[in-house]
Amino acid sequence: MSGVVVSNKAKKTVIVKVDYTRYIYKFERYLRKRSHIPAHNPECMGVKQGDTVEIAETRRLSKTKSFVVTNVIKQG
8 A cells, every 4th residue: 555654753663644545335435544554664665755666465554554664656
């Protein structure tokens, strides 16, 4: 998945906002939704707020983290 980094205040953790669409059958239309996903930020990546990143699912790293930043798509 790819998204934009919203926060990097926590140590070794970033919050990534992922936008997606969901189809509503009753109204035959799409609904835009978003998720805020905590992801592990490795020291070698150096991701900052506003960057567009790619994240991948991994084993559970803490109570809330089960994703890791794999690639920086765009510095922002």
